[in-house]
Amino acid sequence: MVTTPRGAHSWHPRRLRDLLRVAIADRQELDGRIPSESELMAEFGASRTAVREGLSILVNEGQIERRRGQGTSRIASYVRFDQTIPHTEPQRRIYDEIISRMAPEIIHSGWTPVPPPIVRRLSGAAAGDQCLAVEYVFRLDGIPLAVITNYLRRTEAEKLEGRALRSDYYSHLRDAGIEIENQASFYQARHADRLTAEILNIGEGDPVLAFEQEIDDASGDVINVAFGTIHSDVRITSGLLPERRSGRS
């Protein structure tokens, strides 16, 4: 392994880019301000050239906008959303805080024969069974951030009859007495297709975060399969948010 002597350091533009991004996000979270070029130079002990090169990569990535003489004028909003199903009181508090700003807008809800790939994923489902398909747009402070389709197993879906989706899907299930325990999600970056771009109010071809999710009950049965497409302003995690982990020093 190549090691450089302690004390020496240089700022490679790609590595500095990563650090500038989180430094800007940290500062925004702290007091809503975006640090100036000079502040970033001082914070990192880096040259103006290095900072500008790092910031220009962030512009290319669509993370910030910069205008000559006006500094950094916009940064991706970095909404944080944790897909972990909340169980403890501190987890619920953090989850509820974000959920309180959220409103779902139903696009489609209806019984459907379980589609073939969903038959392979829902526990105990057979071809010809019915499941409930629920597709909605997730709005945060009114801004469309994700479009999600859920396929819920019949046994559980029957408990939902007559109930409207008013806040988040996890609470929707739990309020109907449906037990949910764990979830696992796959994430992948994709181009936004035209229909999704229209819903999320972004450009066709813009990067979006797509996920596939399975939700289990306590016995490990998969009771719900979901597909979602998320706006690139959102940072999502399916692990525990650092703030809510126990034992953090």
Next chain:
Amino acid sequence: MVTTPRGAHSWHPRRLRDLLRVAIADRQELDGRIPSESELMAEFGASRTAVREGLSILVNEGQIERRRGQGTSRIASYVRFDQTIPHTEPQRRIYDEIISRMAPEIIHSGWTPVPPPIVRRLSGAAAGDQCLAVEYVFRLDGIPLAVITNYLRRTEAEKLEGRALRSDYYSHLRDAGIEIENQASFYQARHADRLTAEILNIGEGDPVLAFEQEIDDASGDVINVAFGTIHSDVRITSGLLPERRSGRS
């Protein structure tokens, strides 16, 4: 809630797109084949028009390629990688299988003063402390799939002195006697910047999955902070892969 009668179902192109994608991926995983338009029509009981419209969305998203008269000729490889730190034997077996196909190529390795945003994340780190920066390209079967930079706390980094990164980073830490217990990752879709696009052999502006990760030891201390950019052919999860969950029926 609007519900359609049982038995009735229609294929909205956006929802059918999600299902076609996983149906194609399932079939690829099963026998390496890509199902034809007619096979998909039969599987879903859908019209040729509906299947074609769903497939055309997958083309727009960069998930598949189609040529007239030749059917679907390519699909995103859907490499599955689980960022969960393996603990049990079944977890290790699945992890080791993917790791056996992987080779890291070091871009940079060296001591550096802990960068300011990393000071705020590494447990017990103070401004002026040193940490070990390790940047590498993750290749699977020779194909570059991710570029990742790690910042490792000094106490742990000193145990790595003289050791080369030969396979995966988790094993690299554990082989040096460094205890790792949990990780949490944020995911976000972004445009690939030019430098990253060159490393990953993709187009500038193509969608990439970016992550930020914190790795803890058993006491909950954050000992490592990482930033990574992942090729859009990869599906990544930080939860447990369905296959390895216990209790799955």
